[in-house]
Amino acid sequence: MAQTSQPERLCVGCRQLHPKSELVRIVRSPEGAIAVDPTGKSPGRGSYLCPSAECLRQARRQKGLSWSFKGRVDASVYDALEEVLRQYEGGRG
Template sequence: MKTKKIPQRMCLGCQEVKPKRELIRIVRSPEGEFSVDATGKKPGRGAYICPQMECFAAARKSKGLERSFKSPIDKSVYELLEQQLNELPKAEG
């Protein structure tokens, strides 16, 4: 019997490859708006980070999100994303 393939993604902060479900997706919509995608189903280009704020800070410092989205990101967008990340329910465990 075949084992089911689990999609893997790399965190832009810590550069670790983890199962897609363990990471948080940040998406740039076709209109150019950035948001945190809790469902993983929003349309647009996505990038993944771990749920820890340390990984978000590392991705911001290394400009990982800017590289992934191939466009500059304004400071206000980072603040909005940080606020949205803080509002997400924390995973138990």
């Protein structure tokens, strides 16, 4: 567990820095559509969330994505994130 120089990003839930590779990316496309980006490679502005139900809850309550994207974010985006987090929990040990 050596400290590496991998990039860190701010989680929109707990608002703490985490390695980018451990976070779920949410992207706002150049067209303005906001979606979960499982590949982490979609073009557009990205925001990040820990794959944790608690961080999602905080993000919802604090409107973390609206804060990050500086605009209104539909509740359906949080619902989509919830679905993705379920898959994370199911897919990992």
